[in-house]
Amino acid sequence: MQIDSKLPNVGPTIFTTMSKMAVDYQAINLGQGFPDFNTQPDLLALVSKAMLDGKNQYPVMSGILELRQVISQKVESLYGKYYDPETEITITSGATEAIMSAVLATVRTGDEVIVIEPSYDCYVPAIMLAGGIPKFVQMSPPSAQNQNFSIDWNKVKEAITNKTRLLILNSPHNPTGAIFDAADLDALESIVINTNIIVLSDEVYEHIVFDHLKHQSLASRKTLAERTFVISSFGKTTHTTGWKVGYCCAPASLTKELRKVHQFVVFTVPSPFQHALATYTNNQNTYLSLPNFYQEKRDYLTAGLKQTKFIPLTSPGTFFLLADYSNISDQKESDFSIWLAKTHGVVVIPVSAFYSNPDHIDSNHKLVRFCFAKQGTTLDEAIQRLQRI
Template identity: 70%
Template sequence: MHLTSKLPEIGTTIFTVMSKMAADHQAINLGQGFPDFDPDPKLINMVSEAMKNGHNQYPFMPGIEPLRDVIADKVNTLYGHQYNKDTEITITSGATQAIMAAIMAVVHAGDEVIVVEPSYDSYVPAIRLSGGIPVFVQMIPPENQDQAFRIDWNMIADAITEKTKLLILNFPHNPTGAVLTASDFDALEEIIENTNIFLLSDEVYEHIVFEPQGHLSLSSRESLAKRTFVISSFGKTTHTTGWKVGYCCAPANMTTELRKVHQFMVFTVPSPFQHALAHYTKDASTYENLPDFYREKRNRLYEGLLKTRFKPYVCPSTFFLLADYSEISDLNEAKFSQWLTKTHGVAVIPVSAFYKDPDDPLSNHQLVRFCFAKKNETLDMALERLSSV
């Protein structure tokens, strides 16, 4: 039978393509963003204990109270905003599901949603499935290795129309590692002050920021928090990307609509993981020590790449590092990534894959993304191979 696709332009994600290529060619996978090391044994034991203690049936739809309580305390301590654990915090099946639920909760047919490029790949499909229209605004690429990508707020303002319903922000930024500053918040406040625009703030890398300022959450400003879905994830914080446990903090009226979608997408999230994460996250050191942990890995990869023909760029946050390959090849980013995987056995992700049109010259800056959330020996093996490129 004939089937008309709701997402005709969507194929297999670049992450799946490159990971399969890495496996096919026995390449070291520095592409997809997942650690190749285990989480804290204490956390694993806590999951086992939760199972033994009978937490194996459906938990409460919005998430168990102890975990929502821990999140409320953490956000208040770090960002100075007090969310109501009962009406404003929802545990989700990873950040991706929270993003989908938030978009579907507020976006109606014909609504416009501003997407900042390069952008994470789940945003646009969620917008289209909701009947919305993505409006793309490109970030300004760095002019040298000491700069990061940045937003031109005038371009954001110019993209706003009477149909604009939502603006999606993702900082700390994947794939570029860029972070927002207080002046960015000032500009954002001014732009949306007299509008009815909602914000979605994807902050899954909130605890992996290397700048002295730390992470600036949109929840830290009341004018922004009152219209924002703030989304984060335990996967990046606890090295458990496969557990798919995230959460969304938002005002009560927005949370009510999000939960209507959430309950019919997944209903709830595995009980033993929630109980384990509630106990584990009570200890603030489990996330406060992350910047130092990942800074060592970032520096290891950065300094290693300086000894190759790659030119690594500044990395303010996340566990991704961008590098310029212009001294090596004039191939576009996708073709270079495939060549590097096949020929030299190191898989990376082309930054162009995070744009609506990966083949457009404006989407290609001769940059690839390396993931350094790997064992030191994995990074060293990759650097050895890259030294011959």
């Protein structure tokens, strides 16, 4: 039976494709963004305890109150913004579900949504399923003066029309590792003030920021917080991407609409994980220690890549870094990534895969994304293979 697809251009993601190549070619997988090490034993013990204590039935739709209270305390401590646990915080099935629910709750047929690219791959399908129209604004690529991608806020302002409903932002940024500074929030404030534009801020890497820099959450600005879905994830902070537990902080009016969608998409999130995370996250060190933990891995992979023909770029945040392969090949990014996996047994992700038109010249800067959320032995083996190029 044939149906008229709502997502006719969507196929297997680049992560699925490259992870399959890792298996097919026995390659080291530095592509897909997940740790290859386990979470802390005390967190696992807390999950087991919750199960043994009978925390195995439906929790409330919005998430258990204890976990929402911990999130409220954490956000207020870090960013100075109080969110009411009862009406302004929702536990979701990962950040992806929070993003989908926020988009479906706010975007109507014909509404325009500004997407900054390169962008994470779940944004555009969510917009299309809601009947919205994605309007792409490309980041400025790295240069001799600035090794990081950056947003040209004048281009964002130019993209806004009377049909603009939503603006999706991501910092720390996947795939580039770029982070917002205070000037970025200043520029954003000047753009959205006196408008009805809603902002969705994907901040899942909020606790993975390096070199003593500070994450600039949109929750930290009153004028931004009052119009923003701030979305984060426990998967990134506890090395448990497979548990799919995230959360959304937003004003009560936005939260009310998000929960209407959330309750029919997943209804709620597994109870034992929520109880365990409530206890575990009450210890601030579980997330405040992450910058040092991951910076050591970032610096290790950076030093290793400097012993190859790759040119590693700086990475202010996330557990990814980009590297320039122009000393190795003139191939476009997707072809180079496939060649690298087949020929040298290391899987990376082409940055062009995060653009709406991956094959366009403006989407190809001879850059690939490495994930350094890996054990030292994994990074060592990958570096050794890359040194042979």
